[in-house]
Amino acid sequence: ISTTYFFLGIIFGSFIIVFHFVNPLLNWQRILNTNTIPNIELVKLANIAITLIAAGLILQPILLVYAAHGDTVTGSSIQFLISCAILISVWFVSKFFANGNLIALALMVTGIPVIIYFAITIYTFFLKFRNLRPSLGNVMPKASGDLFELSSQFFVVQITAAILYSSIPFIITQLFGPKDVTKFSIVSSLFNFPIILMSVITSSGHSLITQEYA
Numbered sequence: 001i002s003t004t005y006f007f008l009g010i011i012f013g014s015f016i017i018v019f020h021f022v023n024p025l026l027n028w029q030r031i032l033n034t035n036t037i038p039n040i041e042l043v044k045l046a047n048i049a050i051t052l053i054a055a056g057l058i059l060q061p062i063l064l065v066y067a068a069h070g071d072t073v074t075g076s077s078i079q080f081l082i083s084c085a086i087l088i089s090v091w092f093v094s095k096f097f098a099n100g101n102l103i104a105l106a107l108m109v110t111g112i113p114v115i116i117y118f119a120i121t122i123y124t125f126f127l128k129f130r131n132l133r134p135s136l137g138n139v140m141p142k143a144s145g146d147l148f149e150l151s152s153q154f155f156v157v158q159i160t161a162a163i164l165y166s167s168i169p170f171i172i173t174q175l176f177g178p179k180d181v182t183k184f185s186i187v188s189s190l191f192n193f194p195i196i197l198m199s200v201i202t203s204s205g206h207s208l209i210t211q212e213y214a
Contacts, residue, residue, distance in 0.1 A: 001061075001065070001132055001134050001138075002134040002135055002136070002137075002138035002139045002140075003138075003139050003140050004061055005058070005061065005134045006134075006136070006139045008057070008058045008061070009058055012054040012055075012057055012058050013054075013058075015054060016050065016051050016054050019047075019050050019051075020047060020051075023043055023046050023047055023050075024043055026043070026046070027039060028042035028043060028045075028046060029042065031170065032170075032173055032178060033173045033174050033177065033178060034173075034178050037102070041102065041103070044103060045102055045103060045106050048103065048106045048107060048110065049106045049110050052106075052107075052110035052111050052113075052114050053110050055114045056110070056113045056114045056117060059114065059117035059118055059121055060117060062117060062120050062121045062124055063075040063078060063079075065124060065129065065132065066124075078116065078117075078120055081116060082112060082113050082116050085112045085116065086108065086109055086112050086113075089108035089109070089112060090105065090108065090109065092108075093105050093108060168184070169181045169184070169185075172184055
């Protein structure tokens, strides 16, 4: 656990630093095919979103701690809590901020998961599983080879899927305009609902099956 958090922190921390240097050089108006929002605001928006998303990815392994103990309910409950909190925050921003506020919306949507993951991490390692609490003294650099070897087996598939699905909105906004991205997102959510339902049914047994196999 300590080794995982340590290397995730290094990888995503380095990515955040590099992105903050590169981001001001990007023309987000051209990338997003819009002239209604100043590029300076889009740069700030990207800085906030990418930084908080990366921070969330660093803290997200806390879900695997519960899954490793056969407790997938807690992980699903955390995800449900995050979704509800984001939904309420989006409604709050649209209701009480004049003409909407992209910066506030980005802070809510990407910041809420970080806050909840951080709170759950503190609770887990200081109250529930104290014996698993990460520390620098438990970091094992020699184990990183096995860790990266195991992770690399899934890296190609994961990065391919991430590029494929994350690039679709950018392609749509370039070909048809930003408004059609919303239409696509709605249709895509409806289309993926059976897949999500199936994953909800099957995910509860993943960790238990893995334990039995091991």
